[in-house]
Amino acid sequence: MLPSEIHKIKGIVITLSGPSGVGKGTVISRLTELCPAIRHSVSITTRSPRPEEKDGVQYYFTDKKHFEEMIAAGDVLEYDEYCGNYYGTPRKPLIEAVEKGEDTILDITVPGSLSVMQTFPDTVSIFLLPPSFSELRRRLESRGTESPDIMQKRLDKAYNEIEMTKMFDYVLVNENLDLTAGRILSIAEAEKHRYRRLKGIEEALLKH
Amino acid sequence: MLPSEIHKIKGIVITLSGPSGVGKGTVISRLTELCPAIRHSVSITTRSPRPEEKDGVQYYFTDKKHFEEMIAAGDVLEYDEYCGNYYGTPRKPLIEAVEKGEDTILDITVPGSLSVMQTFPDTVSIFLLPPSFSELRRRLESRGTESPDIMQKRLDKAYNEIEMTKMFDYVLVNENLDLTAGRILSIAEAEKHRYRRLKGIEEALLKH
Numbered sequence: 001m002l003p004s005e006i007h008k009i010k011g012i013v014i015t016l017s018g019p020s021g022v023g024k025g026t027v028i029s030r031l032t033e034l035c036p037a038i039r040h041s042v043s044i045t046t047r048s049p050r051p052e053e054k055d056g057v058q059y060y061f062t063d064k065k066h067f068e069e070m071i072a073a074g075d076v077l078e079y080d081e082y083c084g085n086y087y088g089t090p091r092k093p094l095i096e097a098v099e100k101g102e103d104t105i106l107d108i109t110v111p112g113s114l115s116v117m118q119t120f121p122d123t124v125s126i127f128l129l130p131p132s133f134s135e136l137r138r139r140l141e142s143r144g145t146e147s148p149d150i151m152q153k154r155l156d157k158a159y160n161e162i163e164m165t166k167m168f169d170y171v172l173v174n175e176n177l178d179l180t181a182g183r184i185l186s187i188a189e190a191e192k193h194r195y196r197r198l199k200g201i202e203e204a205l206l207k208h
Numbered sequence: 209m210l211p212s213e214i215h216k217i218k219g220i221v222i223t224l225s226g227p228s229g230v231g232k233g234t235v236i237s238r239l240t241e242l243c244p245a246i247r248h249s250v251s252i253t254t255r256s257p258r259p260e261e262k263d264g265v266q267y268y269f270t271d272k273k274h275f276e277e278m279i280a281a282g283d284v285l286e287y288d289e290y291c292g293n294y295y296g297t298p299r300k301p302l303i304e305a306v307e308k309g310e311d312t313i314l315d316i317t318v319p320g321s322l323s324v325m326q327t328f329p330d331t332v333s334i335f336l337l338p339p340s341f342s343e344l345r346r347r348l349e350s351r352g353t354e355s356p357d358i359m360q361k362r363l364d365k366a367y368n369e370i371e372m373t374k375m376f377d378y379v380l381v382n383e384n385l386d387l388t389a390g391r392i393l394s395i396a397e398a399e400k401h402r403y404r405r406l407k408g409i410e411e412a413l414l415k416h
Contacts, residue, residue: 129409132416165410170401173409183401190398193378193391201337201381202373208340 011102013120015113018128019158021139023174024107030181041106047085078115110164127168131175219310221328223321226336227366229347232315238389249314255293286323318372335376339383
């Protein structure tokens with residue numbers, strides 16, 4: 001028997017945070033294409049599904065009453081309110097994935113990531129930065145036709161989020177989609193071999 | 209200007225330790241083939257060069273008097289005595305590599321690795337384990353025709369070294385040469401993106 005078989009390690013929880021417009025969703029799509037073994041945690045929301053969206057794929061869709069019951073029951077690991085709708089992380093699927101040894105990545109806000117770290121102290125937290133702040137402004141401006149006021153609010157929020165980079169384990173500058181996805185894979189691979197996730201492996205080995 | 213250009217990070221020092229027979233040398237050869245940008249730190253020794261060995265390639269060769277002068281002058285980062293000869297790590301080339309941003313891997317004893325960690329607190333330390341203790345015994349026995357006494361001493365030493373696994377950041381089970389070398393590359397790649405090596409990158413970015 002191999003020590004790696006004796007030592008079945010738990011799944012790794014990876015949080016990916018970063019300002020709006022930095023490309024978190026696109027990076028996660030590319031990552032799960034490159035490595036389908038990494039599971040993307042599906043959020044739960046009270047907003048209505050768009051025509052192309054399926055329950056359990058882009059989001060779990062529910063109503064406000066049920067979401068608030070879930071919060072009260074402790075079934076939501078972290079949540080946020082945005083434009084009058086809730087968005088959150090269901091606790092149970094994440095705990096099950098960890099126990100089964102499945103790695104999971106979450107596209108999550110900065111405070112959401114900090115909440116996940118409290119529940120899973122071994123969380124691997126990654127902050128995604130744009131190549132420059134002016135590039136982020138360009139990306140946000142190209143998205144829509146919002147008023148200068150709303151755009152300024154978004155940029156202020158992005159600025160404040162970027163200042164939180166120091167709370168994260170890893171930082172990646174999203175200059176190139178494949179490079180960024182590859183770096184997340186390297187981080188996941190490295191983290192699987194940290195001694196603190198493999199405590200006692202040497203004792204198991206010395207018996208064989 | 210990209211933040212990655214503003215933030216030229218220092219070279220990473222990687223120590224690879226593990227019991228005799230685990231395959232450290234072979235792994236490092238494969239690693240530097242796969243990624244020539246990672247430099248193998250050449251040790252200095254007082255033993256005589258073998259016919260095929262060149263000064264500065266396998267080892268730097270010197271005499272005992274000079275080695276002891278280097279120790280006295282603080283030019284040897286760590287050293288050990290084995291069969292009446294000194295083996296050590298020259299301090300200057302390693303410091304220069306770190307400052308130039310070159311990553312360096314050292315094939316080093318457990319106490320040697322602990323010394324390197326003291327000089328470079330950001331050292332990435334990796335312990336290499338055999339697939340099993342009986343496999344390590346087999347590998348050591350296949351090497352030569354030593355007396356049972358000497359073989360037992362080697363196995364005892366290996367046993368004691370394996371018990372030190374817990375002092376290391378990462379642990380790899382050397383089941384397959386390419387897998388092990390690839391995992392070291394992932395560890396190096398991940399470590400380059402740890403926030404503590406990139407402190408202040410977000411402030412540099414917010415200015416651009």
